[in-house]
Amino acid sequence: MAPTRRVALIQWRIQELAIKKNHATACTYIREAAAQGAELAVLPEYHLSAWVPNDPLWAIQAADSAHYLANYQALAKELGICLVPGTIIEKHQGPKNSISFYNTAYFISKDGSVLGSYRKKNIWHPERPHLTSSGLERHTAIDTPIGRVGLLICWDLAFPEAFRELIADGAEIVIMPTFWTPHDASPDARTHNPDSEALFLQSTLTARSFENTCGIIFVNAAGPAEDFLGMSQVTLPIVGPVAKMGVEEGVRVAEMDLGLLGIAEKNYKVREDIGRGDWHYVYRHSS
Template identity: 80%
Template sequence: MTNTALRYHLSGMVPNDPRWAIQAADSAKYLANYQALAKELKICIVPGTIIEKQEGPNGTPIFYNTAYFISNDGSILGSYIKKNIWHPERPHLTSSGLDRHVAIDTPIGRVGMLICWDLAFPEAFRELIADGADIVIIPTYWTPHDASADCIKYNPNTEGLFLETTLTARAFENTCGIIFCNAAGPSKDFLGLSQITLPLVGPVARMGSEEGICVADMDLKVLEVAEQNYKVRQDIKKDDWHYVYRHSSK
């Protein structure tokens, strides 16, 4: 896990700069470079999300924020387009809409991927867990500046509190492991807080706002013990359990 700028890491979020669209159109070559790196190092990689340009209706360009899981042999095992778009992004990015959240089989187990603001939606985790995900990987660009001035009046560290509490809650309520990787840098502008979190025990590895690399073992036996106790997965296997996604630009 690297604690660095993992969302918009290639281009930044500068949609009014004409170079932003140009780079998005060339996203395939950057993805190929990550595939070559994964094969060379024999490691699985979920690189920071990539802004991708595609042709929409009537030739209008549309942009997606996409995460990929690259296996240790360089092959792409799955991808995910961000569903829950943070409201300042909505004029520029397109959601995956009604597409289901789908888990994938990987060398490290069955994995689901979410992106940044998806963290705020427990339904997203529920759908991944229903599809068998044991680990949820979340590349993120979440900063202190995401809080409004009114929020900061109540708590200057409101966004840090959001991340710390929500990550642990999601691990518990879904009996899953979470690998959360956030942008890092000077604390004035970055939160960091990248971490590996499990139910029952909380974070097993955590970083501050500094850039760096963290290596940790995940004891997935914890997931079995948590499920035996809470029976979350057993409950959501019922036929009448479902998750419907609705999105509004307002």
């Protein structure tokens, strides 16, 4: 019988540039998740400082990324819980003193070791003046205590190719820290549908889960509905979203039935087709 995993969705109203406060909030929620028996806890994108790249303090705080990653490693080991601590902005010095900022997600195992990481590839348009993409680096899956996992971040959701590459590498679960708000829709779009971004998220998460026979753990920031979407959830093929949150702050522990992945694959045979030597798109996605 395929296992059922207990995973914790953690969303809250991230305070701009309040890095110590946000970290303390995250740690409190992680402890709560562990107390509820969660095997994995996932935080939102930009969970330490929020998205304020035009403030000089934002770049200064990015220099502390290694310190906070180490703190999460120690906490994971203490509690015996796996963590994906949202994303952490990392500052890197390149040739001729050039500076790059990467938006990075990590998978930390329950023993505190880092099993893998991913730098955001598909940068949302307003982010492009500030962040560097992982470019032509491949999407690769990671073996973890909860199964074979792929990491994606926020706007990667809009690119089915990212999912396909992870699935071709054996990913069973895709974890997506996100900072997605109603204001990501243009004024024209909101004139036609004020809830267009919520529709985008719900429709696409469900579609990606079905079309890739994978589970998705999606974790967003939360807060007042005029500025936040929340909607953190586990989405599975066959049944769609489970344990879906609204815009409330807090922890939701979800039961993730991985047996549904086998049922979906037996029905749709997506992975079987991907593995065929005569698959139409083998030049792009085969491992």
